[in-house]
Amino acid sequence: MAIQHFPLKLVSRRMLAPAVGHYVFVRDDGQPLDFIPGQFIQVHFHYADGTATKRSYSLATIHDHAMAPGEEVEIAVSYVPGGAATALFEGLEAGGIIDASGPFGRFCLAAADANQRYLLIGTGTGVTPYRAMLPQLEAAIAERGIEVVLLFGARTPAELLYGEEFRAFADKHPEHFRFVPCFSRELPEDPHPDTRHGYVQQFLAEFTPSAGRDIAYLCGNPNMVDACFEALKDCGLEVKQIRREKYVSSK
Template sequence: MAIQHFPLKLVSRRMLAPTVGHYVFVRDDGAPLDFIPGQFIQVHFQYGDGTATKRSYSLATIHDHALGPGEAVEIAVSYVPGGAATALFEGLDIGGVVDASGPFGRFCLMPQDANRRYLLIGTGTGVTPYRSMLPELERLIGERGVEIVLLFGARNPTELLYGDEFRAFAHKHPDHFRFVPCFSRELPEPGSAQAHADVRHGYVQQFLAEFAPNPDSDIAYLCGNPNMVDACFEALKGHGLAVPQVRREKYVSSK
């Protein structure tokens, strides 16, 4: 797949969490963005002194978006106090254009996979690629009955990005998709929509063993905080998973 360079025009935005925005773009040249769920794009801009820089954002796009197949380009943007990229996105009006390139990356579901279960583990905006994968996961559930566990780490319920969508997917596929939010600081209010049975109090790496990672059946994906990625990678190796069975992408916050 050839790497493309293209303009993105902002269509809409909303807040996912107090410091994370969900941005929906379309290509301003009218072409679709052909990508594989799990890939990312880079947004190019300049610092105040004119120095060129760029930031990487996993695509959150679900292909059957209301704008039509392939038309929407969706990303989640973390706001960093004093950050140059934060200033760029906060100051971007509807209809505004940014310069982008991609898609990049191999953090994708592979067509040759024959595993029985996927362990998807993410923290913060590291859950973004899993949202994009939902239609493909649904297809795999139908075709070969795969099971999926999504362990998602957040500090509190307000930071559970796309939580309603993952809960809805779990409700739709109760025998195949298990959504396990792990809150490190604050649990949901009793009786709230987020206070379902699979909520955990702590970090995702603390609960990995509970799901009995199995080298005979599992492929794991790790995305987000580098410390979490490293800790889970070592834990999965300890359970016998070979390196090719563990796919990793680390998110490092940049100003």
């Protein structure tokens, strides 16, 4: 699909975590924003001195690929103290306009995939592509009987972005989808049996990655992405079986 430049108008926002906002936009030019789950948009703005800059945000929108004008465009925004993009988003009120382009990226499920299982690994806002992929994963479960493990790293339960949605999806597909939140600092009061205490890379081996059945996705903190990439290679996965995106906080 073609890369486009377009205005986005804020419809609403809510806090997903103490320093992460969920923003809902619509295109303000009367056109739909179609995209492939896993892709991202870029938001264009200026520093205080007038220098042009941009930031990338994965699309969190869940849609059926029949989008029409006026349908929602959703992203998760991490607030970085002193950050120019943070100032832009924190100061944005309903009806406010930002300048964007996209969609970009190939961090997507591929139609030709014939794997038995997906290992989806993320930290922070790196989990947003997996939220957008849920309808595709549900279709693949129905059509191919695939399994999915979502390993999601967060420091505390308050930072488990979209956690209730992922748990509900796991409860709906108990034989095919496991949601494994890994908390590095604080566990919930009543942890689910699939909850882990530590970092995602510590628990990857528990799921026995296999070149014969797995395709892995890595999205989020660069250190996590690098560590899991090496661990997956050590398990025999080829580079083409490991798809990755790194999120770098920037001012």
